[in-house]
Amino acid sequence: MDTVSLTGKELAAAINADTKARAATLTEAGTAPRLALVVANDDPASAWYVNSLRKAAERLGIDCDRIDLGADASADALRAELAARSADTAVDAIMLQTPLPEGVTLDDVSSSIVATKDVDGVSPLSLGLLAAGLDGFVPATSEAVVELLKHHDVPLTGRHVAVVGRSNVVGKPLGQLLLAENATVTIAHSRTVDLPAVTSAADIVVAAAGRIGLVTGKHVAEGAVVVDVGTNEAADGGIVGDVEAESVRGKASALSPVPGGVGPVTTALLMRHVVVAAEKARAE
Amino acid sequence: MDTVSLTGKELAAAINADTKARAATLTEAGTAPRLALVVANDDPASAWYVNSLRKAAERLGIDCDRIDLGADASADALRAELAARSADTAVDAIMLQTPLPEGVTLDDVSSSIVATKDVDGVSPLSLGLLAAGLDGFVPATSEAVVELLKHHDVPLTGRHVAVVGRSNVVGKPLGQLLLAENATVTIAHSRTVDLPAVTSAADIVVAAAGRIGLVTGKHVAEGAVVVDVGTNEAADGGIVGDVEAESVRGKASALSPVPGGVGPVTTALLMRHVVVAAEKARAE
Numbered sequence: 001m002d003t004v005s006l007t008g009k010e011l012a013a014a015i016n017a018d019t020k021a022r023a024a025t026l027t028e029a030g031t032a033p034r035l036a037l038v039v040a041n042d043d044p045a046s047a048w049y050v051n052s053l054r055k056a057a058e059r060l061g062i063d064c065d066r067i068d069l070g071a072d073a074s075a076d077a078l079r080a081e082l083a084a085r086s087a088d089t090a091v092d093a094i095m096l097q098t099p100l101p102e103g104v105t106l107d108d109v110s111s112s113i114v115a116t117k118d119v120d121g122v123s124p125l126s127l128g129l130l131a132a133g134l135d136g137f138v139p140a141t142s143e144a145v146v147e148l149l150k151h152h153d154v155p156l157t158g159r160h161v162a163v164v165g166r167s168n169v170v171g172k173p174l175g176q177l178l179l180a181e182n183a184t185v186t187i188a189h190s191r192t193v194d195l196p197a198v199t200s201a202a203d204i205v206v207a208a209a210g211r212i213g214l215v216t217g218k219h220v221a222e223g224a225v226v227v228d229v230g231t232n233e234a235a236d237g238g239i240v241g242d243v244e245a246e247s248v249r250g251k252a253s254a255l256s257p258v259p260g261g262v263g264p265v266t267t268a269l270l271m272r273h274v275v276v277a278a279e280k281a282r283a284e
Numbered sequence: 285m286d287t288v289s290l291t292g293k294e295l296a297a298a299i300n301a302d303t304k305a306r307a308a309t310l311t312e313a314g315t316a317p318r319l320a321l322v323v324a325n326d327d328p329a330s331a332w333y334v335n336s337l338r339k340a341a342e343r344l345g346i347d348c349d350r351i352d353l354g355a356d357a358s359a360d361a362l363r364a365e366l367a368a369r370s371a372d373t374a375v376d377a378i379m380l381q382t383p384l385p386e387g388v389t390l391d392d393v394s395s396s397i398v399a400t401k402d403v404d405g406v407s408p409l410s411l412g413l414l415a416a417g418l419d420g421f422v423p424a425t426s427e428a429v430v431e432l433l434k435h436h437d438v439p440l441t442g443r444h445v446a447v448v449g450r451s452n453v454v455g456k457p458l459g460q461l462l463l464a465e466n467a468t469v470t471i472a473h474s475r476t477v478d479l480p481a482v483t484s485a486a487d488i489v490v491a492a493a494g495r496i497g498l499v500t501g502k503h504v505a506e507g508a509v510v511v512d513v514g515t516n517e518a519a520d521g522g523i524v525g526d527v528e529a530e531s532v533r534g535k536a537s538a539l540s541p542v543p544g545g546v547g548p549v550t551t552a553l554l555m556r557h558v559v560v561a562a563e564k565a566r567a568e
Contacts, residue, residue, distance in 0.1 A: 107418055124420075128412025131460075132452055134391055136408075158477040166463050168416055175459065175471070176415075179450050182475040184482060187459070191466040193442040198468060201485060 001223065003249045004152070006256035008144070011151040012264035015272055016060060022275045023061035026282065033278035034063040035093045035119070036085045040073040040104075045233065046097050053095070056267050062274050065091075073101050075108045082112035092278040093119040095270070106168075116280065119273035121173065130176050137273050142174035144265035145206055145227050146181060148256060154204065154225050157182040162199045164188050164215060164242070165208035170229055174206065195219060207242035217247030226252045229262050239263075285507065287533045288436070290540035292428070295435040296548035299556055300344060306559045307345035310566065317562035318347040319377045319403070320369045324357040324388075329517065330381050337379070340551050346558050349375075357385050359392045366396035376562035377403040379554070390452075400564065403557035405457065414460050421557050426458035428549035429490055429511050430465060432540060438488065438509050441466040446483045448472050448499060448526070449492035454513055458490065479503060491526035501531030510536045513546050523547075 026033050035057055037050055050066060057064040067085075069077055078100070085091045094117045100106065110123045118126045121139040129136030149156060161178050165171035166189040178185045188198045189209070199205045199219040207215040208229035220226055230242030241258030248255055256262055310317050319341055321334055334350060341348035351369075353361055362384070369375045378401045384390065394407045402410045405423040413420030433440060445462050449455035450473040462469045472482045473493070483489045483503040491499040492513035504510055514526030525542030532539055540546055 107416055110416075124412035124416045124418060125409050126412065127415040128408035128410065131411040131415050131456055132391055132394075132408045134408060158475050160477075160482065172415055172460070172463070176456070179456070179471060179473070182473075184470065184472050184476040186468065186470040187463060188468050189463070189466075191442050192468040193444075198444065 001250055001253060003252050004254040006148055006152050006154075006225075006227065006254050006261055008148055008151075008256065008261045008263065008265040011148060012268040015265070015268035019062075019268070019272045019275050020060045022279065026275070026278050027061055029282070031090075032061060032063045033092050033274050034065070034090060035095065035274045036091045037064060037066045037095050037097060038069065038078070038081055038085070039066060039097045040069040040071060040078060040101050041097065041099045042071045043099055046099065050097055053267065053270070056271055057274070060271050060275075062271060071101055073104075075104045078104060078109045079112040082109060086112065086114035086117055089281070091117065092281055093117050093274040095120050096122065117277055119270060119277055120169075122169065127168070127173065130173055133180060137277075138177065139169050139173045140266045140269040140273065141170050141208075141229060141262065142177055143269050144262045145174055145208075145229060146177050147269065148227065148262060148265050149204070149225070152254065154254070156204075158184070159203040160184045160186065160201065161204040161206065162186045162188060162202035163206045163208060164192075164195070164199065165206075165210070165229070167208070167210075170208040174208065209242055211242055212240055213244045214242045215248065216244040217251045220248055220252050222251055223253045224251075225254045227256045227262065228258050230258060231263065285534060285537060287536050288538040290432055290436050290438075290509075290511065290538050290545055292432050292435075292540065292545045292547065292549040295432060296552040299431075299549070299552035300340075303346075303552070303556045303559050304344045306563065310559070310562050311345055313566070315374075316345060316347045317376050317558050318349070318374060319379065319558045320349045320351055320375045321379050321381060322351045322353065322362070322365055322369070323381045324353040324355060324362060324385050325381065325383045326355045327383055330383065334381055337551065337554070340555055341558070344555050344559075346555060355385055357388075359388045362388065362393045363396040366393060370396065370398035370401055373565070375401065376565055377401050377558040379404050380406065401561055403554060403561055404453075406453065411452070411457065414457055417464060421561075422461065423453050423457045424550045424553040424557065425454050425492075425513060425546065426461055427553050428546045429458055429492075429513060430461050431553065432511065432546060432549050433488070433509070436538065438538070440488075442468070443487040444468045444470065444485065445488040445490065446470045446472060446486035447490045447492060448476075448479070448483065449490075449494070449513070451492070451494075454492040458492065493526055495526055496524055497528045498526045499532065500528040501535045504532055504536050506535055507537045508535075509538045511540045511546065512542050514542060515547065
């Protein structure tokens with residue numbers, strides 16, 4: 001079977017063109033949208049990602065501040081910073097970078113990001129708005145999976161989707177989004193017994209566990225659609241997904257590449273969220 | 285196959301004995317725990333349920349106020365009442381009854397219940413705390429399903445559970461709870477294609493769709509465990525579940541009865557939540 005590549009580049013470009021126009025409108029009306037990136041680590045991968053977000057923001061006409069609290073920042077210091085940026089009317093959007101300092105968890109601090117600026121949907125209130133089907137920001141990676149499938153005309157209503165991974169930032173919110181799209185949803189994870197049997201029953205398999213080579217040809221039904229959310233560090237320093245592409249290709253009807261699949265759509269959606277937050281703030 | 289009855293009466297009695305003792309301790313220390321039941325309908329089934337909650341509270345030593353805003357109450361009036369009870373230090377716990385007035389949805393008003401008093405876990409913040417795995421009140425019916433299975437020594441880790449129904453009050457929060465118990469979770473619903481195939485792949489089937497006779501013998505694998513969450517009105521005025529017991533019995537290894545299964549455990553857990561809320565409020 002020919003396996004179609006579910007590339008995210010065209011979709012990301014279309015989203016970015018819209019975002020750029022909306023950012024320009026905001027800037028012409030007075031002030032550019034502004035994103036605060038809060039960092040508290042000295043991790044090279046995080047630095048690389050923050051840099052890529054800053055470049056993306058710059059290209060789209062979004063002002064971007066990097067606030068570095070240092071790798072030893074306390075939970076209290078992080079909460080105070082996030083609360084201050086939440087209250088600051090000059091800031092439209094806030095993103096907290098991981099990893100966090102030793103002993104500090106996202107759950108310890110994320111509720112200090114006000115929901116209206118929580119563009120990556122990490123706070124408990126944002127997660128609850130999603131669970132209730134109410135208006136709020138959805139974690140961008142999970143939204144990117146759904147948008148990528150829609151862009152490539154993969155129907156979701158009544159289809160059985162298996163998500164491998166149950167993280168708060170991808171697997172669980174993706175399950176909510178897929179239910180809202182009328183898909184039948186299975187969430188599998190490290191404790192799942194007989195993963196190949198579970199995923200082979202699905203029309204669509206989403207690999208979001210953060211483990212290289214987790215999903216192989218034997219995990220996938222003939223003709224299934226496979227989306228790879230993994231961004232693992234490869235031996236050569238590049239990034240590699242959770243899907244063993246060699247064995248899945250030829251069996252799946254479609255597979256999203258890594259890099260170039262979910263990734264660019266995620267970044268584009270984050271930037272769109274910044275503009276949406278700014279538009280709502282200006283309208284108040 | 286002999287089908288075991290997963291009765292909830294013994295478990296409910298054990299929870300209630302604990303709740304009664306804790307309520308007595310609170311009362312001896314000063315004030316009894318207090319639950320506010322906010323009603324805005326003239327529905328007979330709701331009146332019956334409110335009455336049963338008041339009796340349950342009375343038996344356990346929990347003070348209970350019924351606040352009736354009338355079937356024509358506006359969303360604003362409901363929000364104002366819920367906010368007032370949220371701010372009132374004499375009230376430990378708040379439950380909003382459904383149905384709500386024509387044109388008012390739970391989502392319109394539930395966020396006016398402060399999370400610390402939201403004993404049925406209906407507000408967006410409560411749902412998000414659950415999704416994030418943080419401390420908060422879980423919708424009692426979904427918690428009752430998990431507690432009933434544990435009480436009857438049905439293991440959950442690595443088991444495949446199919447939940448039929450994706451409501452915000454049962455199906456979706458139950459999915460979160462089951463993931464936290466390390467189960468593989470499938471959520472099916474009215475748009476699911478080939479429901480019997482989906483549910484027959486599961487070790488445990490939970491029927492929570494609110495439709496009489498939805499789950500029959502052909503939906504259930506030989507030896508599976510079936511939990512019936514349905515509380516539908518029967519032709520004779522009694523209540524009847526979502527499971528067609530005749531065809532499931534003999535095929536399933538266990539089935540929870542309606543009434544007498546999930547129901548009494550749900551009421552017991554709600555009352556336990558009231559006492560927990562009161563204990564936390566006193567400790568502040």
